[in-house]
Amino acid sequence: MSLHIGAAKGEIAKRVLLPGDPLRAKAIAENFLSDTHCYNKIRNMFGYTGSYKGERVSVQGSGMGIPSLSIYVNELLNEYDVKQLIRVGTCGSIQQSIGIGDIILAISGSTHSNTNNLRFPNGNYAPAADFFLLRSAYDIAVNMGIEPIIGNVFSSDLFYNDDPGHWEKWAEYGVLALEMETSGLYTLAAKYHAQALTILTVSDHLLSGEQATAEMRETQFMEMAKIALEL
Ligand code: HPA
Numbered sequence: 001m002s003l004h005i006g007a008a009k010g011e012i013a014k015r016v017l018l019p020g021d022p023l024r025a026k027a028i029a030e031n032f033l034s035d036t037h038c039y040n041k042i043r044n045m046f047g048y049t050g051s052y053k054g055e056r057v058s059v060q061g062s063g064m065g066i067p068s069l070s071i072y073v074n075e076l077l078n079e080y081d082v083k084q085l086i087r088v089g090t091c092g093s094i095q096q097s098i099g100i101g102d103i104i105l106a107i108s109g110s111t112h113s114n115t116n117n118l119r120f121p122n123g124n125y126a127p128a129a130d131f132f133l134l135r136s137a138y139d140i141a142v143n144m145g146i147e148p149i150i151g152n153v154f155s156s157d158l159f160y161n162d163d164p165g166h167w168e169k170w171a172e173y174g175v176l177a178l179e180m181e182t183s184g185l186y187t188l189a190a191k192y193h194a195q196a197l198t199i200l201t202v203s204d205h206l207l208s209g210e211q212a213t214a215e216m217r218e219t220q221f222m223e224m225a226k227i228a229l230e231l
Contacts, residue, residue, distance in 0.1 A: 002075040005047060005060075007039035013049050013056040015084040016076055017228050018069070019221075020181065022046040022061030024088075028225045029059050045072070052229045062087070066113050066155060066184035073185055077192035084133070085196045086228040087185055090203035090217065091153060091177035094167045098202060100212050101220050103148040103227070104176055105129070105137050106198040109183035111155040116187060127186030130195035133231060137197055140230045146223070151176040153200065155183035167206055177202060197231070199224050 001008065019025050025046050029036045033050025040047035040060070047060040060076065062069040069087075076082040091104060098104070109127045116125045134150070141148045154167065154175045167178055182198040189196030201220040204211045212220065 002079040004042055004045065004071050005040050005075050005080070006042045007047065007080065009080070011039045011049060012047070012060075012076065012080040012082060013058040014082060015055070015057050016082050016086070017057065017059045017225065018062045018072070018085055018087045018185070019059065019225075020062050020064050020069075020089050024221065025059040025061045031222065032225065032229055033057065033059070057229065062181065064159075065157065065180045066111070066115050069181040070115070070184045070188060073188045077188060077194050083194050085185060085189060085194060086133070086231060087181060087196070087198040088221070088224050088228050089179055089181065089198065089200050090221070091179040091200040092204045092206050093177050093202045094154075094171040094206050095176055096207055098149055098176055100202050100205060100210055101216060102202045103141060103146055103224060104153065104200040104202065105134055105141075105148045105150045106153040106182045106200065107134060107150055108152045109155045109186050109198070110152055110170065110175055111157075111183035113155060113157045113183060115184060119187070125187060127183045127190065129186060129197045130189070133195050133197040136231055137199060137227055141227050144223075144227065146227070149176060153182055153198065154178050156180055178206070199228055
């Protein structure tokens with residue numbers, strides 16, 4: 001048992017899906033896994049282990065933002081010997097060409113978070129996805145009839161930013177979308193020599209103000225979870 005995860009050693013699989021919302025973890029476990037059991041209820045940040053097509057897999061809620069995700073990811077990698085982490089989440093598009101429902105595979109995570117300045121006071125670390133997970137996720141998505149968009153995403157510490165144009169410079173430099181966790185996930189995976197990938201569906205659009213309906217979010221989320229499980 002670790003501080004925030006109430007599982008015994010061996011109760012968590014080597015491969016873990018990481019939705020931000022613990023109820024999404026429950027939904028993935030209930031819809032896709034067999035022989036499932038819940039190993040964590042601390043803070044209602046549910047975690048489940050089960051089987052998908054004969055492979056053992058876990059699904060753990062991470063909460064929102066780099067600090068929350070970092071607590072769970074640190075403990076998964078350091079205390080439960082997890083080797084693969086796949087974040088499944090939503091994002092806000094900052095590119096005209098990327099619309100609601102599109103799927104993004106994050107090759108890297110830019111950020112204004114101070115977390116990596118604390119780790120690397122003399123430079124800027126570039127958190128990147130695992131190439132083999134990224135390549136496999138792309139192939140799996142294409143086989144499912146989905147053409148994912150691959151690129152840099154921005155992990156924000158502020159969902160509500162005082163500056164309405166805060167994302168424009170990032171968009172100009174090719175960043176695809178805003179979310180809140182990837183930079184932290186990729187950095188920690190590198191530290192512990194694990195593989196990580198973020199898969200996102202676009203739930204809102206910062207240029208048009210458009211938002212996915214609850215029903216769209218549900219369907220798209222499950223499609224994305226399927227790509228992650230097939231990995
Ligand atoms: N900003 C940050 N995180 C997000 C957003 C956003 O607009 N949409 C979904 N996650």
